[in-house]
Amino acid sequence: MGCTISQILFVMAMEVILKAAEGSAGPANLGGGCSMPPLKAFMDDTNVICSKEDETRRMLTRLDVLMSWGRMDFKPMKCRSLSIRKGKVDEATTFTVAEQQIPTVSQEPVKSLGRWYDSSMKDTRRGAETLELASESLLAINKCGLQGKFKIWCLQFMLIPKLLWPLLVYDICSSTVEAIEAKINKYTRKWLGVPPGLSDVAMYWRKAKLKLPMKSILEEYKCGKARLLTMLEESDDPVVKTVQPSLKTGRKWKVTEAVDEAKECLKMKEVIGQTQTDRKGLGSTTAKWWSKTEGKEKRDMIIDQIRNKEDSTRVQKAVQQPQQGQWTNWDTAIQRSLTWNDICTWRL
Structure with a gap:
């Protein structure tokens, strides 16, 4: 039968939950005076982006509490985590949600919007x-x-x-x-x-x-x-x-x-x-x-x-x-x- 919940109502409910969780962590600093919000979401797909490990754990705990309040649960096996320290993937750092460990992209690569994400972070293959x-x-x-x-x-x-x-x-x-x-x-x-x-x-x-x-x-x-x-x-x-x-x-x-x-x-x-095109008169065509x-x-x-x-x-x-290109000289051909x-x- 599928889900009978209105998509608009679901998006509004998710927006309320995400707004309530934004205060748990500060924006991620990208350098050059630019920062990224800690939460980005589309429908039920949510990305948590934080600059510090403790902020990420605090954000996940807050989201877990809000989801349980809304009678919804996370599925940790469908989530993935990626930690980068000094430009390299840190496989030792793991996170938990709903009292279960989130798999890392090194353990289980994930496909999102037709793109695979793994620990290599490269597209060579x-x-x-x-x-x-x-x-x-x-x-x-x-x-x-x-x-x-x-x-x-x-x-x-x-x-x-x-x-x-x-x-x-x-x-x-x-x-x-x-x-x-x-x-x-x-x-x-x-x-x-x-x-x-x-x-x-x-x-x-x-x-x-x-x-x-x-x-x-x-x-x-x-x-x-x-x-x-x-x-x-x-x-x-x-x-x-x-x-x-x-x-x-x-x-x-x-x-x-x-x-x-x-x-x-x-x-x-x-x-x-504007110039004349082919055998058409000047001004017979419009140009942007x-x-x-x-x-x-x-x-x-x-x-x-x-x-x-x-x-x-x-x-x-x-x-x-010389042979296949002869038709380029056919001026009378329609x-x-x-x-x-x-x-x-x-x-x-």
């Missing part, structure tokens, strides 16, 4: 794990009894969103994402029934003569990292503004350089002004200017600029191909965009 997950998932889709067009649908709407989340929450380099895309392209050509030598330009370029409704996981990875960086830079949270967490994407492609380049291109476009936008519109402009940069890279690759309804009617 996550890239290989994501690559292995992609290989196993592609093999499972290939072995199913569906037709090729439905396998592509499963890839685009089920597997790629599943892979994008760990690629964005972990610090995974872009070369690993390129290896994943190479595996995806191999199976995509097989399911489409096209020659194995078909370039990925024909599958993902948005201005191709025959545009397919498929998205590149490498392009989505770059756009997702750029969106995350711009959101962190424009955050109103004083803690995020002070700390400014860095995003590591490897040496081949750096998100900070890509975002800065996109901003400079947008500013240069504003200096040049960088100085007159803010918030989400600026982020969208940066993402569009990064996508245009990826398209320009594909154009350069197509021009270098561009056609296929939809998923068109693909479903194919006999693959």
Whole structure:
């Protein structure tokens, strides 16, 4: 039947309990004149962040008393503790709640919001794990009894969103994402029934003569990292503004350089002004200017600029191909965009 308690009432009750427990410990000092509140919660998930061990124990004791007053109980086996002293994980320090010991992340790693937390506090193994997950998932889709067009649908709407989340929450380099895309392209050509030598330009370029409704996981990875960086830079949270967490994407492609380049291109476009596009007349299209936008519109402009940069890279690759790139000179050919309804009617 599920829980019949109203979510709004439950959140209000949890807020009352957390407000009553905040006075048991002071804010955690992060340095640079910035501090973090000792309690952060979302629904029934609560994080206790303290600078001292005795404050943490006092906070847990206070929370246990308040929860028992509200006729609720903690489940210590679903909780995890992590103690850091002088930049290193301290496995000797343990905490208790509801008269039971809380397991440490060294003893039992925990997964929260799709991200694993363990004693290493590093993401070095996550890239290989994501690559292995992609290989196993592609093999499972290939072995199913569906037709090729439905396998592509499963890839685009089920597997790629599943892979994008760990690629964005972990610090995974872009070369690993390129290896994943190479595996995806191999199976995509097989399911489409096209020659194995078909370039990925024909599958993902948005201005191709025959545009397919498929998205590149490498392009989505770059756009997702750029969106995350711009959101962190424009955050109103004083803690995020002070700390400014860095995003590591490897040496081949750096998100900070890509975002800065996109901003400079947008500013240069504003200096040049509106120009004629293709064979359309001057003033037939509207343009957004960088100085007159803010918030989400600026982020969208940066993402569009990064996508245009990826398209320009594909154009350069197509021009270098003597045979597959011949269609770039077809000025009289009409561009056609296929939809998923068109693909479903194919006999693959």
